[in-house]
Amino acid sequence: MRQRSGQVMLVVIFAVLGFMVTTQIRNQQRLVGMLPLRRADELTALLRAAEAERDLLRYELASLRVRLEEVAASESAAIAALNRELASLRLLSGVSAVRGPGILVTMHDSQRPRTRQQDPNVFLIHDDDLLKVVNELRAAGAEAISINGQRLTALSEIRCVGPTISINSVRVAPPIVIAAVGDAQTMEGALKMRGGVVDQLSLWGIEVTMTRERELLVPAYDRVLSWKHARPAEVRGTP
Amino acid sequence: MIALAVMGLSIGAIIGWNLPLRIPAVHARYLAIAVLAGLDSVFGGMRAEIEGRFDGVVFGSGFFFNMLLAAGLTYVGDRLGVELYLAVVVALGVRMFQNVGAARRLWLSQYRQKR
Known part of the structure; x- marks a missing residue:
């Protein structure tokens, strides 16, 4: 009898062991399947697909805008005044491309050799460097600005995203080319001012070069204008 | 068996x-x-069996007690922020090798004596 219970005990113990081993193996298979690395790969693929779709839609938007302009141009002279105001507002909002004299500002990351103790971050172009340059250009009367083909509008952001800079939700990386339509001499002078932006950036070896252009093209803001929260408000008198 | x-x-x-x-x-x-602790107990039991001093009660109690101890140590280690489970892995791993090695040597010598 004692012998028999010992045998049952043995079978039970080994059954427990076998059960645990297989459970563990199955769980391990499941866990390996959701490694963070694979997840990152999947997300990258999703992001690529989304970006491709976005580019397609952007193209569609551009062609539709061309049609809108055609239609607007064909209207009678009675609404010419309205059209003029519309054109002005389109320049201001950035939905139409702008042509005119101005300057091209090109910025490169520092090429200066650095020692190991120095923080490599200070030798790279950051969002706040761009913001300073853009601010200076606006102060000097720039009428339209684009950075690497991204038109700056009232809604544009200039923000660090990892190693790149996001403008209009598009990632932008050095070399940075800023096109600004306006009075070239004034804008160049504002940037080159002693102790000004270019002076500060050259401290870290960030190269800023400027060329005056007779004819510059600043592209249109190529995203859909959609208003989720803002509605026009009727305000009587001056606020 | x-x-x-x-x-x-x-x-x-x-x-x-x-x-x-x-x-x-x-x-x-x-x-x-x-699981590791369970495997360790099984190898220990194997050695005991070959040595002729296998005891079902010792084996059964050791099997469950060592499992609880190993998992418990891991839990305590997680609470304390010390990777105590490494100590369990090392201790059990070394013991498994020792037990299997001893079992193998005993079995070989028994096999030779028979011939």
Whole structure:
């Protein structure tokens, strides 16, 4: 009898062991399947697909805008005044491309050799460097600005995203080319001012070069204008 | 004896394979450590059997107690922020090698004596 219970005990113990081993193996298979690395790969693929779709839609938007302009141009002279105001507002909002004299500002990351103790971050172009340059250009009367083909509008952001800079939700990386339509001499002078932006950036070896252009093209803001929260408000008198 | 062990093992394996028991990732390590402790007990039992001093009660109690101890140590280590489970892995690993090695040597010498 004692012998028999010992045998049952043995079978039970080994059954427990076998059960645990297989459970563990199955769980391990499941866990390996959701490694963070694979997840990152999947997300990258999703992001690529989304970006491709976005580019397609952007193209569609551009062609539709061309049609809108055609239609607007064909209207009678009675609404010419309205059209003029519309054109002005389109320049201001950035939905139409702008042509005119101005300057091209090109910025490169520092090429200066650095020692190991120095923080490599200070030798790279950051969002706040761009913001300073853009601010200076606006102060000097720039009428339209684009950075690497991204038109700056009232809604544009200039923000660090990892190693790149996001403008209009598009990632932008050095070399940075800023096109600004306006009075070239004034804008160049504002940037080159002693102790000004270019002076500060050259401290870290960030190269800023400027060329005056007779004819510059600043592209249109190529995203859909959609208003989720803002509605026009009727305000009587001056606020 | 071996037949009983294989039988138990296959019963458990079949149950484990067909029962979709999901262990959350956080707790997966406790089961892994417990499995390791179980394997250690089995190898210890094997050695004892060859040495002719196998005791079912010692084996059974050791099997479950060591499992709980190993998983418990891992838990305590997680609470304290010390990777105590490494100590369990090392201790059990070394012991498994020792037990299997001793069992192998004993078995070889018994085999030679018979011839």
